[in-house]
Amino acid sequence: MTTLLVIAKEPRPGRVKTRLTPPFTSQQAAALAEAALADTLHAVAATPATRRVLVLDGAPGPWLPPGFDVVAQCAGRLDERLAEAFGRCTGPALLIGMDTPQVTPELLTVDFTGCDAWFGPAEDGGFWALGLACPDPALLRGVPMSTPETGAVQRGRLVAAGLRVRDLPPLRDVDTAPDAQAVAALAPRGRFAARLARCTVAGTPAAGPASPTAGPR
Numbered sequence: 001m002t003t004l005l006v007i008a009k010e011p012r013p014g015r016v017k018t019r020l021t022p023p024f025t026s027q028q029a030a031a032l033a034e035a036a037l038a039d040t041l042h043a044v045a046a047t048p049a050t051r052r053v054l055v056l057d058g059a060p061g062p063w064l065p066p067g068f069d070v071v072a073q074c075a076g077r078l079d080e081r082l083a084e085a086f087g088r089c090t091g092p093a094l095l096i097g098m099d100t101p102q103v104t105p106e107l108l109t110v111d112f113t114g115c116d117a118w119f120g121p122a123e124d125g126g127f128w129a130l131g132l133a134c135p136d137p138a139l140l141r142g143v144p145m146s147t148p149e150t151g152a153v154q155r156g157r158l159v160a161a162g163l164r165v166r167d168l169p170p171l172r173d174v175d176t177a178p179d180a181q182a183v184a185a186l187a188p189r190g191r192f193a194a195r196l197a198r199c200t201v202a203g204t205p206a207a208g209p210a211s212p213t214a215g216p217r
Contacts, residue, residue, distance in 0.1 A: 001050040002110060002131070005085050005095040007073065008037050010058020019175050028199045035195035036174055038063040039101035039187070047105040055085045078145040082130075083137035094118060094131035099173040101192035102183050103128075107168060117158045119151075120168035127151040128171045136161075 009016050011034035013026040020029040044052055045065045054064065057073045064070070074084040086093055092112050096103065100122075110118045112133040120129030125148035132139065139161060143154045158165050174183050174192070184193035 001048055001092075002112070003051045003053060003089050003091060003093040004044050004047060004049045004108065005053050005055055005089070005093055006037075006040060006044055006068075006098065007055045007082065007085055007095060008040075008057070008098040009033075010056065010061065011037055011063070012058065015058075017174070020177060020180065023177055024199060032174070032180060032192065032195055032199065033098070034061075034063050035191040036101040037098040038065075039190045039192050040096065040098050040103060041065055041068065042191075043103050043105055044068075044096075044108060047108040050091065053085075053088075055081070079140050079143045083140040086132060086135035086140065087137040089135045091135075092131070092133045093135050094129060096120070096129045097173075099175065100128045100171045100183070101174065101190055102171065102187040110166075110168075114164070115166045116163035117165045118168055119155050119158065119165055121151045121155075121170045123170050123172045124175070125149060125151050126173065127154055128173060129168055130154065 011030045013030040016033040017029040020032060024032065041054070041063070042065055045067055052068045054060070054068045054070045055073050056070055060070050071088065073081050082095065085095060094108065094110055110131050112131070116133045118129065118131030120127055122128045127150065139157055140154070143157060144150060155165065172179055172183055174180050180196055184196045187193055
């Protein structure tokens with residue numbers, strides 16, 4: 001089976017989901033990030049896997065379900081941190097971020113039979129998932145992150161290396177207030193949707209301009 005990796009930041013005010021402020025406060029943005037991370041981790045926990053690893057910038061909290069190994073992120077740019085996460089794996093691995101709380105165990109149950117890589121494009125031009133049958137950190141180092149071309153460059157890197165690539169469905173990342181509303185509507189029974197509803201009831205409008213970003217967070 002596959003090692004499942006989640007790369008994430010500890011959901012602390014002022015450190016996560018800063019593009020949600022405004023319209024949300026930094027405390028609300030952190031609460032939404034915590035809910036998104038919890039939904040993601042519980043989906044991973046329900047997915048068959050050899051090992052589940054949280055690659056974390058910060059300290060774990062009560063949002064972490066049992067069954068995960070926690071390792072610290074290395075220093076450096078995002079491409080270097082993703083590469084280092086894959087470099088710790090000795091067999092097939094699938095990595096996701098904390099920005100897609102609508103993810104399901106069905107989406108994460110990938111089979112590498114007949115392919116070398118799985119690629120999950122994000123609607124903003126980045127990617128929400130990357131799976132490698134034989135993890136090679138060199139496939140990620142140097143890929144420009146947080147641009148509208150991130151996903152295309154990363155997928156092109158896989159193809160250029162001669163890998164047989166299969167695509168997962170595109171998903172929307174939660175970066176802005178409109179993203180939050182759209183994603184919550186896709187998973188209305190999740191922790192993220194419930195937290196967004198509480199934030200909105202508290203008097204903060206879930207609206208605002210969207211702008212592109214890319215790459216797992």
